[in-house]
Amino acid sequence: MRRILLALFGGLLAASLVLQPGLSRTPENAGPQFTADGKLLRPEGYRRWVFVSSGFGMSYNANAGGNGAPAFTNVFVTPSAYDYFLANGKWPDKTMFVLEVYGSTSRGSINQHGSYQENFQGLDVEVKDESRFPDKWAYFGFSASQEASQAESPGKNDCWNCHDKNAAVEHSFVQFYPELLKLAKEKGTIKPTVHLEDKK
């Protein structure tokens, strides 16, 4: 019965995407959406969320990047969570971050130096859901494939541990997002245990 419902839900989801190109599979205020067995639905609409910053060659994914063509990592957050952060310097329940990984290239069109984004490689998604996760934050990975629209819930893992120890505000690496870092300093919400300077 559960399988039938999930299949039906998937079908409705696909139909709604066909009918509404460009619209989000996870509407702004719906928060993270899970399947009955705890998988996070891929947040397709994140490109209309708020961009906080991007990195180059500093992916959280050990398989991305490299000397030849480092990966860009674009970070987006749900708009309502962004507005809440501007007012409070911290993140509300149901906040979602998407870290989008793009391979890079240097030579194309009129570009003669530097790098730009070329091929989509996958997503890492960070969710704050206090009622679902005893440790508040959870981490999910998605491949580039449109078919792989779900990921298993990984529980408390290496992502969680690193974010818990090193992220400047709660579990978010605000130290790498200059606009938000400035605001967190003003609000006094940076974790006292975190070193913002180079650790070497």
Added chain:
Amino acid sequence: MRRILLALFGGLLAASLVLQPGLSRTPENAGPQFTADGKLLRPEGYRRWVFVSSGFGMSYNANAGGNGAPAFTNVFVTPSAYDYFLANGKWPDKTMFVLEVYGSTSRGSINQHGSYQENFQGLDVEVKDESRFPDKWAYFGFSASQEASQAESPGKNDCWNCHDKNAAVEHSFVQFYPELLKLAKEKGTIKPTVHLEDKK
């Protein structure tokens, strides 16, 4: 009299920003806003627009970037223009692009390689306004300073000529924005005179 009105307008503008922190000086559907003498008002709310992509070390500004600490360039577009592009593969009147320049750093916090964004350096703004500009598109530069909230209208200039000749769709460098490039190919809106491949 004009100066008095402008000063009054500036005062009201400043007051509204104080009263509404985080809100845009140029609301979503207002389009580009000009002073009586043709200067573009700085679009403060662009960080809630739609991010299209970022580059690293490929700034349009010859003074930004360099081997030591190349600049990131984050490109944002007005949300209604983005939605129009998804449907049509081209840009509506009143489209605005912001190219935001950030200096980079490699060493800080737990980062050991790659680069992230650190210090805001300025904005380049591209506007499509068919009733105001005979050549449809116009280009404006803004320094990093919050005081320099206006820029003189430059008319048809080097920016215009380069975008007119080399940009893939109208005056936008969609060849550097992979999500939009894919869509423009599907819609058949890439200028036939533009070479998307490396020109070397």
